[in-house]
Amino acid sequence: ACDEFTGHVINLLREQSRSRPISPAEIELMVGIIRRKFRAIETQLKQSTCEAVMILRSRFLDARRKRRNFSKEATEVLNEYFYSHLANPYPSEEAKEELAKKCGITVSQVSNWFGNKRIRYKKNIVKAQEEANMYAAATAAAAAAASSSTSGPGQSASVDEHSVGYGHSGYDYDESMGLQRAVPQLSCSTDHEAWMAGGITPSSMDEPDRKRSKL
DNA sequence: ATTCATGATTGGTT
DNA sequence: AACCAATCATGAAT
Numbered sequence: 001a002c003d004e005f006t007g008h009v010i011n012l013l014r015e016q017s018r019s020r021p022i023s024p025a026e027i028e029l030m031v032g033i034i035r036r037k038f039r040a041i042e043t044q045l046k047q048s049t050c051e052a053v054m055i056l057r058s059r060f061l062d063a064r065r066k067r068r069n070f071s072k073e074a075t076e077v078l079n080e081y082f083y084s085h086l087a088n089p090y091p092s093e094e095a096k097e098e099l100a101k102k103c104g105i106t107v108s109q110v111s112n113w114f115g116n117k118r119i120r121y122k123k124n125i126v127k128a129q130e131e132a133n134m135y136a137a138a139t140a141a142a143a144a145a146a147s148s149s150t151s152g153p154g155q156s157a158s159v160d161e162h163s164v165g166y167g168h169s170g171y172d173y174d175e176s177m178g179l180q181r182a183v184p185q186l187s188c189s190t191d192h193e194a195w196m197a198g199g200i201t202p203s204s205m206d207e208p209d210r211k212r213s214k215l
Numbered sequence: 216a217t218t219c220a221t222g223a224t225t226g227g228t229t
Numbered sequence: 230a231a232c233c234a235a236t237c238a239t240g241a242a243t
Contacts, residue, residue: 067222067239075221090232111231112223119233120221192232 002038006031070113074103078110082117083135089118090192122196 013027070078081099082089091099096110103110121129 069221069240109222113221115232115234116222119235 006034077102078113079135083132084139
């Protein structure tokens with residue numbers, strides 16, 4: 001391109017040389033100027049595009065470290081699935097795809113979410129996963145609505161009256177267990193049946209458990 | 216400015 | 230390969 005342009009300039013100068021004497025030295029000088037200018041522009045262009053690429057890369061690939069909360073609806077859907085499969089909260093690949101589509105996120109995000117949810121659920125069995133009852137009630141209501149035809153007062157349970165004091169005073173193991181079982185589980189369990197095996201109260205509170213994660 | 220909540224990443228296990 | 234556990238990093242709430 002540079003050569004092409006200099007060629008044009010040379011032609012122009014030759015044309016002008018008819019009306020005005022132009023020395024070959026002058027032409028050489030012109031060519032030199034053009035060459036330098038082209039080099040400068042070239043490197044500058046290279047630099048700026050390189051910068052742009054770097055910026056774009058950090059925008060896109062580093063988007064991983066950027067965390068954007070999921071929409072309320074998405075978490076709603078995910079929680080609904082989680083709590084309605086509490087006995088075996090391991091969605092199949094297909095189910096993951098379904099959830100992903102429904103939530104507008106990727107399958108790996110769904111997997112991440114379930115991973116986080118499982119572990120974080122397990123960490124506070126003791127302290128109210130009242131959420132469970134919320135969603136259980138919701139799905140139960142839906143189910144009840146489906147079968148609420150002839151038989152009169154067969155209505156759903158209420159939500160509800162466990163005033164687990166907030167002021168973490170009592171050890172309410174029983175209640176937590178109750179909560180777990182209170183959930184309707186149509187579990188056609190496959191594998192991880194024992195995902196909450198035995199140990200309820202792993203190393204629960206007290207002591208140097210200065211971890212984060214409350215709720 | 217701190218603290219809590221939460222999605223993503225990492226390292227190790229099965 | 231999927232999972233768990235710990236940790237990181239950011240968004241939102243205080």
